[in-house]
Amino acid sequence: QVQLVESGGGVVQPGTSLRLSCVASGFTLSDFAMLWVRQAPGKGLEWVAIMSYDGSETYYADSVKGRLTISRDTSKSTLYLEMNNLRDEDTALYYCARDGMTAAGTFDHWGQGTLVTVSS
Amino acid sequence: DIQMTQSPSSLSASVGDRVTISCRASQRISDWVAWYQQKPGRAPNLLIYKSSSLESGVPSRFRGSGSGTEFTLTISSLQPDDFATYYCQQYNDFYFRTFGQGTKVEIK
Numbered sequence: 704q705v706q707l708v709e710s711g712g713g714v715v716q717p718g719t720s721l722r723l724s725c726v727a728s729g730f731t732l733s734d735f736a737m738l739w740v741r742q743a744p745g746k747g748l749e750w751v752a753i754m755s756y757d758g759s760e761t762y763y764a765d766s767v768k769g770r771l772t773i774s775r776d777t778s779k780s781t782l783y784l785e786m787n788n789l790r791d792e793d794t795a796l797y798y799c800a801r802d803g804m805t806a807a808g809t810f811d812h813w814g815q816g817t818l819v820t821v822s823s
Numbered sequence: 824d825i826q827m828t829q830s831p832s833s834l835s836a837s838v839g840d841r842v843t844i845s846c847r848a849s850q851r852i853s854d855w856v857a858w859y860q861q862k863p864g865r866a867p868n869l870l871i872y873k874s875s876s877l878e879s880g881v882p883s884r885f886r887g888s889g890s891g892t893e894f895t896l897t898i899s900s901l902q903p904d905d906f907a908t909y910y911c912q913q914y915n916d917f918y919f920r921t922f923g924q925g926t927k928v929e930i931k
Binding site: 736738747748749805807810 | 824855857859861866867868869872873876878879910912914917918919920921922923924925
């Protein structure tokens, strides 16, 4: 079955960096667009980054553009989110999610999330 | 960017009630809307896609409708398992997807 497992979160100081990982199983990473979605404590969902199925295109929310980078290693079935120059407002639970198989454009599988806390 | 405005932000209802949640898009998006349910401490779960299509395994008491800029999620008879937060999401723009702010459904 499809499974997404995130890791790499933690408590970091403002201005520092962090790399999140998401190991995918039960499907081929290069067959689907993959995304990162975050949720600040007690708040709603915010899409932050997307990579096309073939890896040729990446897009970012304005709030993270220039600081976050999505990438993948298909040989390891792993999606990454490189986070640089972290700010207090980046504190959130970060989910990786798969683009919908029945309905492209939706999110049909999610990981359990990894928590990033930015605090001095 | 397309904004999704969801209402109400919260509501109280009893088991067996009919519940309606609305979502308005900032521009016309045909029927490219999905709905998710999220329970505390859990990832969201896809309920509805393309405005009114039920995801496999989702109970038929969940119904989506709408097109253009106005969309609605209806739960025909609220069950104990349905107390959760619900989000709409647009995918008219495949790459730049946006969510509504969420509606928390609480027990009256």
